[in-house]
Amino acid sequence: MPIIKSVRRLGARTIGAIWRLxxxxxFFALTLMYSGTSFRRFRLTVRELFFSGVMSLIxxxxxxxxxxxxxxLQGYETLKRYGSESALGSLVxxxxxxxxGPVLAALLFASRAGSAMTAEIGLMKATEQIDAMExxxxxxxxxxxxxxxxxxxxSMPLLSAxxxxxxxxxxxxxxxxxxxxxEGSFWxxxxxxxxxxxxxxxxxxxSFVFGVAVTVIALFEGYDAPPTAEGVSGAxxxxxxxxxxxxxxxxxxxxxxxxxxx
Amino acid sequence: xxxxxxxxxxxxxxxxxxxPILKGINMDFPRGKLVAVMGLSGCGKTTILRHIGxxxxxxxxxxxxxxxxxxxxxxxxxxxMRRKMGMLFQFGALFTDMTVYDNVAFQIREHTDLPEEIIRxxxxxxxxxxGLYGTQDLMPAELSGGMARRVALARTIALxxxxxxxxxxxxxxxxxxxxxxxxxxxxxxxxxxATSIVVTHxxxxxxxxxxxxxxxxxxxxxxxxxADDIRASGEAFVHQxxxxxxxxxxxxxxxxxxYQQGLNLRA
Numbered sequence: 001m002p003i004i005k006s007v008r009r010l011g012a013r014t015i016g017a018i019w020r021l022x023x024x025x026x027f028f029a030l031t032l033m034y035s036g037t038s039f040r041r042f043r044l045t046v047r048e049l050f051f052s053g054v055m056s057l058i059x060x061x062x063x064x065x066x067x068x069x070x071x072x073l074q075g076y077e078t079l080k081r082y083g084s085e086s087a088l089g090s091l092v093x094x095x096x097x098x099x100x101g102p103v104l105a106a107l108l109f110a111s112r113a114g115s116a117m118t119a120e121i122g123l124m125k126a127t128e129q130i131d132a133m134e135x136x137x138x139x140x141x142x143x144x145x146x147x148x149x150x151x152x153x154x155s156m157p158l159l160s161a162x163x164x165x166x167x168x169x170x171x172x173x174x175x176x177x178x179x180x181x182x183e184g185s186f187w188x189x190x191x192x193x194x195x196x197x198x199x200x201x202x203x204x205x206x207s208f209v210f211g212v213a214v215t216v217i218a219l220f221e222g223y224d225a226p227p228t229a230e231g232v233s234g235a236x237x238x239x240x241x242x243x244x245x246x247x248x249x250x251x252x253x254x255x256x257x258x259x260x261x262x
Numbered sequence: 263x264x265x266x267x268x269x270x271x272x273x274x275x276x277x278x279x280x281x282p283i284l285k286g287i288n289m290d291f292p293r294g295k296l297v298a299v300m301g302l303s304g305c306g307k308t309t310i311l312r313h314i315g316x317x318x319x320x321x322x323x324x325x326x327x328x329x330x331x332x333x334x335x336x337x338x339x340x341x342x343m344r345r346k347m348g349m350l351f352q353f354g355a356l357f358t359d360m361t362v363y364d365n366v367a368f369q370i371r372e373h374t375d376l377p378e379e380i381i382r383x384x385x386x387x388x389x390x391x392x393g394l395y396g397t398q399d400l401m402p403a404e405l406s407g408g409m410a411r412r413v414a415l416a417r418t419i420a421l422x423x424x425x426x427x428x429x430x431x432x433x434x435x436x437x438x439x440x441x442x443x444x445x446x447x448x449x450x451x452x453x454x455x456a457t458s459i460v461v462t463h464x465x466x467x468x469x470x471x472x473x474x475x476x477x478x479x480x481x482x483x484x485x486x487x488x489a490d491d492i493r494a495s496g497e498a499f500v501h502q503x504x505x506x507x508x509x510x511x512x513x514x515x516x517x518x519x520x521y522q523q524g525l526n527l528r529a
Contacts (some may be wrong), residue, residue, distance in 0.1 A: 042304045124358075127354035127355060127358070128351045128352070128353070129356075129357055129358070130358075131317070131351070132349070132351055132355040133351045134317065135344055135347070136345075136368070136369050136372070137317050137342070137345045137372075138368075138369070139341075143372075215523040255488065
């Protein structure tokens with residue numbers, strides 16, 4: 001009976017997905033539990049900070065600049081209709097600090113650093129490096145996974161802040177330098193409307209949450225990847241797709257809690 | 263277990279889901295000896311090593327190393343035991359993001375607080391022992407297959423383990439590297455006073471160096487003895503294996519249905 005077969009398949013898939021979610025949660029808990037090494041031997045984390053954070057700088061800065069420039073251009077076009085071009089600074093800064101900075105930086109981080117983490121750990125597993133470590137009585141979660149996790153969590157808010165700063169600069173270049181919006185009102189409007197706690201701190205919280213989500217997904221997918229070429233490539237794809245969806249979903253939930261229409 | 267036996271395997275059964283891999287394995291690995299576990303690919307040889315290393319737990323029976331039942335140890339006890347073991351993986355499993363030096367120094371740094379000057383001396387001594395002094399600044403990608411295997415060997419013996427396990431150490435090596443690795447395994451075993459277990463299907467190379475051989479087929483031991491016993495064995499499977507014959511108890515053809523029927527030549 002084809003119907004029974006489909007129901008059975010659906011059931012098997014659901015159970016499989018729940019198992020994986022359980023494994024991922026356990027993996028996350030173990031990562032936190034074995035995080036001591038990441039701080040006791042902080043240079044392990046610094047090395048990963050370089051690979052995931054510093055190496056993502058170029059893409060984050062360039063993307064931030066262009067997003068800010070587009071915001072400046074589109075924002076000016078819209079605000080001009082209502083005669084409030086002077087509010088361009090607020091529009092650019094608020095859009096970036098509250099939403100675009102954390103979300104876009106996280107999406108770029110997932111594609112640049114998250115995929116690299118998955119592929120690296122997946123290949124380490126496929127070439128038996130993880131097994132070798134385990135048999136040398138070195139815990140791979142403490143030695144390989146946790147430093148990468150903390151590097152991701154630390155670098156995400158910093159990258160997001162740099163994205164927003166470059167975006168504001170891009171908006172300034174287009175709005176003030178190229179279009180000619182008054183420089184004084186651009187900066188003063190921005191200064192008076194952007195609130196540290198309400199806007200900046202909430203943006204930082206968002207990027208911290210995204211950092212946790214992206215790195216956990218990337219590391220788990222790598223650690224759980226079947227040790228074959230196909231397995232690693234599938235895991236890398238899943239990292240980017242799942243991270244992107246989770247970032248956007250979490251962004252909605254966090255926004256709903258932080259800025260509910262006020 | 264006599265104190266002369268370092269590793270004792272008793273009635274070990276193991277199955278993946280419902281597929282049996284090991285069926286009632288009994289083995290003894292005496293201290294100071296070099297013992298080979300031979301058999302066809304996929305017969306369960308590596309699974310035996312994984313049981314000794316505590317990566318897998320037997321569904322029945324036990325593995326004792328140095329008087330302790332491996333699957334009864336907690337994580338701390340298991341790690342304590344693994345520090346006394348070394349394992350050489352089939353393709354070396356070197357850490358590709360570290361230099362040769364850092365690879366060999368890895369365990370020493372992880373498990374001791376020795377100052378860097380002493381670590382350096384130890385690393386150089388281990389590299390010298392495998393004939394690769396001078397390669398310390400190279401990356402694993404710059405090494406040939408045979409060299410990578412020797413660096414991995416240096417890493418394996420970095421902390422002078424009492425038990426060294428080799429998983430297919432001869433796979434994919436040229437004839438010179440084959441002899442070098444074979445002789446190194448024998449010499450290191452004797453020089454370190456260690457016990458070695460070599461899992462391999464390379465009959466000619468391993469019979470030159472080992473003290474004792476276990477033959478495994480389909481998850482069970484089908485023959486055992488010294489190298490001379492094996493060469494002279496009348497057991498059909500061992501004979502086919504030692505002489506590399508195409509047909510015998512291990513058939514050339516994959517077991518399948520009737521061929522002519524498959525071609526629709528027979529009703």
